[in-house]
Structures are given as structure tokens and as C-alpha cells.
Amino acid sequence: MHDETITYDSLSERQRHVLRIVIQEFVQTAQPVGSAGLVGQYDLGVSPATVRNELAALERMGLLTHPHTSAGRIPTGLGYRFFVHYLVADLELAAEEQALIRRRFQQLPAEVDHWLRASTAVLARTAQSAAVATAPRTVRCTFKHLELVHIQDTKVLLVLVLQEGTVKQQLLDLDQPMEQPELSRTSNELNSHLAGLESSGMRAHAVRLTPFARQVAELAADAMHRIEQHEGGVVFRDGLAEVLRAPEFAESENARRVVQVLEDPELLEQIADDLPGSDTVHVMIAGDGRYAELRDVSLVISRYGVNDRMSGLLGVLGPVRMRYGRSIGAVRFVSDLMSEKIEKMYGGS
Numbered sequence: 001m002h003d004e005t006i007t008y009d010s011l012s013e014r015q016r017h018v019l020r021i022v023i024q025e026f027v028q029t030a031q032p033v034g035s036a037g038l039v040g041q042y043d044l045g046v047s048p049a050t051v052r053n054e055l056a057a058l059e060r061m062g063l064l065t066h067p068h069t070s071a072g073r074i075p076t077g078l079g080y081r082f083f084v085h086y087l088v089a090d091l092e093l094a095a096e097e098q099a100l101i102r103r104r105f106q107q108l109p110a111e112v113d114h115w116l117r118a119s120t121a122v123l124a125r126t127a128q129s130a131a132v133a134t135a136p137r138t139v140r141c142t143f144k145h146l147e148l149v150h151i152q153d154t155k156v157l158l159v160l161v162l163q164e165g166t167v168k169q170q171l172l173d174l175d176q177p178m179e180q181p182e183l184s185r186t187s188n189e190l191n192s193h194l195a196g197l198e199s200s201g202m203r204a205h206a207v208r209l210t211p212f213a214r215q216v217a218e219l220a221a222d223a224m225h226r227i228e229q230h231e232g233g234v235v236f237r238d239g240l241a242e243v244l245r246a247p248e249f250a251e252s253e254n255a256r257r258v259v260q261v262l263e264d265p266e267l268l269e270q271i272a273d274d275l276p277g278s279d280t281v282h283v284m285i286a287g288d289g290r291y292a293e294l295r296d297v298s299l300v301i302s303r304y305g306v307n308d309r310m311s312g313l314l315g316v317l318g319p320v321r322m323r324y325g326r327s328i329g330a331v332r333f334v335s336d337l338m339s340e341k342i343e344k345m346y347g348g349s
Contacts, residue, residue: 008086
């Protein structure tokens with residue numbers, strides 16, 4: 001029976017050991033693993049017949065399967081999930097690797113685009129997989145201040161500054177000319193009433209303002225709402241050539257699907273919306289039955305950023321036959337590093 005509710009205690013200690021070895025061997029070689037090979041390479045302390053019995057039991061549980069052309073076994077999606085949940089070591093990158101990555105980031109300009117390019121390059125090299133990251137999007141905007149600047153005649157520049165560090169400029173065309181002193185009084189009125197408010201609160205306070213200030217407040221609230229709704233859209237990638245060397249993607253159709261995943265910002269945003277709001281590293285094996293586009297790959301992914309304020313996604317994508325421990329460790333470290341840098345730039349919540 002294939003039971004999706006198999007737990008750690010569903011397997012004996014020997015079965016867990018055999019499953020771990022089979023998965024590690026298959027990840028390394030991409031070849032089905034037979035009992036003779038296990039007995040020959042590992043001191044399991046039992047007979048080949050006992051190993052065959054354990055492999056058969058793991059297959060009955062749905063953790064292993066065997067291709068028709070081979071007597072050896074390969075892991076199933078359920079087998080990989082059991083491995084990730086219960087057997088993979090909770091690895092961290094070596095201290096020397098962490099120090100090298102930190103130094104690389106310290107040498108970069110203080111710009112998110114540079115950090116994201118470095119993140120994908122580091123992840124692709126460290127996990128030997130394709131890496132992907134989305135530009136951070138603002139989850140919630142908070143008004144800091146604005147300025148109205150007279151340009152000429154009826155043209156006025158609205159400069160809106162948000163507490164998250166975003167600056168938006170918008171050119172206004174007034175019904176009649178307005179001089180700078182009057183524009184400055186309106187700016188001061190808005191700043192005293194709206195500081196620290198989100199877009200919904202600004203609309204509620206706008207009724208207390210003078211007519212022109214009320215119009216400007218509505219424009220500012222609209223701009224903040226658009227920023228909050230913005231889906232990022234900018235995707236950074238690296239390591240595609242590396243992942244396409246895997247035998248699983250030798251066929252052009254399989255390779256095309258991998259490229260499609262990396263090129264599809266809407267799919268990544270859908271995944272982002274489905275993830276819990278924490279910065280935990282998530283492992284999606286063959287799409288977890290939810291994403292047909294991911295049926296041939298695994299995705300190790302995490303949010304980064306300032307919680308509830310500004311966040312993006314970064315992770316690695318590769319064959320289901322992935323080095324999960326190293327991938328999880330790499331994604332966790334780079335995600336934490338990105339969060340640190342975003343928090344320093346934009347401030348915590």
C-alpha cells in the first residue's frame with residue numbers, strides 16, 4: 001500500500017538506513033540501486049537476502065520503485081519526501097564557505113539588484129543547480145512624507161516618500177496655477193495628518209483635510225496601493241546550463257519545461273502566495289501534486305526580506321534527484337543574508 005501518512009516510526013531503523021543509502025547512491029549515480037551493490041559497498045551486517053526483503057518492503061510502502069528494465073530500485077516522490085522530512089541532515093554550509101559568501105556580498109554596492117545577482121550565482125554554484133530569485137515586493141506601504149514642488153504654470157511635482165524607503169514621483173497638472181508657498185502649506189498639512197498611516201488609513205483621514213490636500217492624499221493613497229499590488233515581476237536566474245546537464249533533462253521536452261519554470265514569473269509568484277509567511281526553507285518535490293509544471297523537478301525555496309513589509313523569493317531548482325541537504329543549507333544561509341541586508345537598508349517592522 002502507498003501511504004502518504006507514513007511517519008518516522010513506520011520504518012524500522014534498518015529500513016531507514018537502507019532507504020537513506022539508496023537515495024544517496026541514486027542521487028550520486030542516477031542509476032537504479034540493487035541489493036548486491038548495497039551489500040558490496042556498505043557493511044550492513046545482514047545477508048543479501050535480508051537487504052532484498054527490506055528493499056521489497058520499502059517498495060510496498062511506496063518509498064521505492066523499480067524501472068521495468070532493471071532489478072534495482074529508485075526513490076519515489078514519497079521516498080524523497082520521507083528522506084527530506086526525517087533522514088536528511090539539517091546541514092549548514094561550512095564556516096569557510098559562509099565567510100567567503102559574506103565577503104562577496106560586503107564588496108557589492110548597496111543595491112538590491114546586485115545582491116540578487118550575487119545570490120543566484122552563489123546558489124547555483126553551491127547547490128550545483130539552477131538558481132532563481134524574485135525582486136522584493138512591498139507587502140505594506142506606510143506614508144512618511146511628501147513634497148509638492150512647483151515646476152511651471154499649472155505643473156506640480158508630487159514626491160512621495162514611504163517609510164520602507166520607496167520614493168515615487170508623479171507630475172500633476174492642476175486646474176489653475178499654484179505658487180510654491182501654498183504648495184508647501186499643503187505639503188505640511190498632509191505630512192502632519194498622514195505620517196505613519198497606511199493607504200486605507202489615509203483615505204479615512206482625508207475627509208478632515210482641505211479640498212486640494214484631500215485630492216493629493218487620494219493620489220498618494222492610490223500610488224501606495226499600486227505599489228502594494230505590484231507582483232515584482234523581475235526574476236534573476238543562474239545555473240541553467242548546470243542543471244540541464246542532468247540526465248533527467250537530456251530530452252528536449254524535459255529541458256523545455258525546466259526553462260519554462262525559470263522564465264515564468266507568474267508561476268513563481270503563485271508559489272510565493274501559497275507559501276506560509278515565515279522565512280522557513282520549503283522543499284517542493286515534483287510539485288507536491290499541486291503544480292504540473294514542476295512534476296519533473298524539485299524546488300528548494302525560501303522567502304527573504306523584512307517580515308510583513310518587503311519580501312521576495314530565492315531558491316534552487318534541479319532534478320528530483322537533488323542533493324537536498326546541501327541545497328537546503330545554501331538556500332537558508334543566502335536567504336538569511338539577504339534578509340539582513342534588506343533589513344539594514346529599509347529598517348525592520
